[in-house]
Amino acid sequence: MPLLFDVRPHPSPRSDAQREAVxxxxxxxxxxxxxxxxxxxxxxxxxxxxxxxxxxxxSLDPATAVLHYAQEVFEGLKAxxxxxxxxxxxxxxxxxxxxxxxxxxxxxxxxxxEDFLTSIEALVAADEAxxxxxxxxxxxxxxxxxxxxxxxxxxxxxxVTYCCIASPAGAYFxxxxxxxxxxxxxxxxxxxxxxxxxxxxxxxYAASLLAQQEAAAHGxxxxxxxxxxxxxxxxxLGGMNVYLVAGDELITPExxxxxxxxxxxxxxLVLAExxxxxxxxxxxEIAELMEGAADGTxxxxxxxxxxxxxxxxxxxVEPGRTVSVNGGESGEHTLAIRQRLLDIQQGRAxxxxxxxxxxx
Numbered sequence: 001m002p003l004l005f006d007v008r009p010h011p012s013p014r015s016d017a018q019r020e021a022v023x024x025x026x027x028x029x030x031x032x033x034x035x036x037x038x039x040x041x042x043x044x045x046x047x048x049x050x051x052x053x054x055x056x057x058x059s060l061d062p063a064t065a066v067l068h069y070a071q072e073v074f075e076g077l078k079a080x081x082x083x084x085x086x087x088x089x090x091x092x093x094x095x096x097x098x099x100x101x102x103x104x105x106x107x108x109x110x111x112x113x114e115d116f117l118t119s120i121e122a123l124v125a126a127d128e129a130x131x132x133x134x135x136x137x138x139x140x141x142x143x144x145x146x147x148x149x150x151x152x153x154x155x156x157x158x159x160v161t162y163c164c165i166a167s168p169a170g171a172y173f174x175x176x177x178x179x180x181x182x183x184x185x186x187x188x189x190x191x192x193x194x195x196x197x198x199x200x201x202x203x204x205y206a207a208s209l210l211a212q213q214e215a216a217a218h219g220x221x222x223x224x225x226x227x228x229x230x231x232x233x234x235x236x237l238g239g240m241n242v243y244l245v246a247g248d249e250l251i252t253p254e255x256x257x258x259x260x261x262x263x264x265x266x267x268x269l270v271l272a273e274x275x276x277x278x279x280x281x282x283x284x285e286i287a288e289l290m291e292g293a294a295d296g297t298x299x300x301x302x303x304x305x306x307x308x309x310x311x312x313x314x315x316x317v318e319p320g321r322t323v324s325v326n327g328g329e330s331g332e333h334t335l336a337i338r339q340r341l342l343d344i345q346q347g348r349a350x351x352x353x354x355x356x357x358x359x360x
Contacts, residue, residue, distance in 0.1 A: 003039055003050040003115040005122035010034040010054035016129075023132050026168040028307065029140070033127035033166040037119040040148075041109045043158040050119070052126045055165065061150035065157045073102035073201045074144035076306045077263070078169070079124050079359070081133045082347035087124060087360035090345050092117055094263045099143060101261075102199040107156035108145050116143065119164050121359045127166055128360055136171040136342065140307070172308040177338070179314025179330055180303075182237070183215030183223045184286060186319065190235055190258070192228035197235075197258030204260075208238035220317050222303070226286055228258055234284040240303035240311065241265040244284070245333050246292060250277040253284055264304040268337055270353060275336055290316060293325045300331030302338075310338035 013034040014022075022031045032055055039050035066072050075095045080088050096116035103110055120141055124131065131139045143164040147157030188211040191197025196204060208223065215223040224242070227233040234253050236242055241262045243252045250272045255261055272279035292298030293316060301313040312330040316323050325331075343349035344356065 007052040026170045028169045033130040035126045037123045037164040039162040041160040063150040065147035070203050072146035075099045077141050078138040081131045089357045091355045105199040140167045140169040179312040180221035181315045183220035184318040185211045189228040190225035240305040244298050245300040246298050249280050251280045254281040293323045300334050301325045302334040
């Protein structure tokens, strides 16, 4: 039976002035709206206890399973306010399906697509005033599942909590789109064959943090991981997929089970031919990437994900060697792809693929 997310209004929501002060400079992931969506699953009864409730902390027993065994998954998507005031989501069904796939890998219960969408639409309706309208601003949505049973045995939890919170987000690049520098990790891998690389779970991101610190120590903005089997093929960044332009080909690593199937990644594959490029999914050796960037046969490289959409890469760094891409500048194709995605998401271009879902 479908879940109903009835609203239990916050007794003291932020005032218009307080909300407008946040929306004037929201940053990313620093401020949260007045409400959140919640639901509970138990092994005995399935999904229930669903509602939109005031945003606030969870009360967790010290033995709560997620604190010990990291049984949790999450998603990330955005709500966009178009020029006419309407509010839209970008391919939310794909996020719902990926949450199901991630949950299956972590032995968590499936939240049906319909319930996922209902929870998000109900939350956005409750906090509609928090959806920004200026520029590239949006309302970032973070649905997640976690094992909330208080039990220390190593097994899948018999009680699981679903929640979706919302955070107004400004333009990812406040000073304009700037190419980033990438450290190529020689020691650490993000995921291994048979592991959780294709699932969107916190453990993957935790595993990337030490390598990210290493990247920062070498003056780099992000880290690129090699595959976990041979450590010679491009996998992905700590939190973004990777693309490169070579001639008229737009190439991204094929999905091997250790790479997250990004919604932005998939959308770019669809848009490539519209922008004069041939989409290619194949394995890319790190040596090929470095040599191609050095001799210009690889003319552009960029990362992509929900938060930043498309991020140009200006250089790669490994011990004793730095290679610039496109002279360290943002590439023409990179910026065109980024603009096309933003135009669709923000309602400035026709949505010929049926990707946008109107919710208000």
